[in-house]
Amino acid sequence: MSKIENPNEKLVIPKWLNEDKFKTVLAKDVPSYSRILEFTPVAAIPPGSNFTFILVRVHLHLELKDGSLKTQSYVVKTTLEFDKGGRLVEEFRYFQKEQQMYST
Numbered sequence: 446m447s448k449i450e451n452p453n454e455k456l457v458i459p460k461w462l463n464e465d466k467f468k469t470v471l472a473k474d475v476p477s478y479s480r481i482l483e484f485t486p487v488a489a490i491p492p493g494s495n496f497t498f499i500l501v502r503v504h505l506h507l508e509l510k511d512g513s514l515k516t517q518s519y520v521v522k523t524t525l526e527f528d529k530g531g532r533l534v535e536e537f538r539y540f541q542k543e544q545q546m547y548s549t
Contacts, residue, residue, distance in 0.1 A: 454488075456488040458501060462501060482514070485503070488502070504518045505518065
């Protein structure tokens with residue numbers, strides 16, 4: 446895989462955001478996928494561009510069932526850690542309101 450840029454080296458990637466979270470998604474999106482060779486989460490935006498959420502770009506290097514290789518990437522949006530502003534975001538229900546806006 447080529448060098449992956451990280452626009453915010455200080456962003457702490459949530460521990461729950463790991464390879465296992467993508468196995469179901471990959472089974473649907475890339476049915477020919479066999480296994481994840483590399484899992485690289487990085488910030489999706491530079492510092493100061495967000496105040497109520499975290500955007501992470503996940504780069505995956507995959508091996509397919511026929512032995513060939515494929516790269517795939519996803520952007521994951523999640524709330525801030527509770528002690529780093531997440532409590533306020535939760536109180537104002539920003540994330541829930543945004544989900545409702547996109548779905549209705």
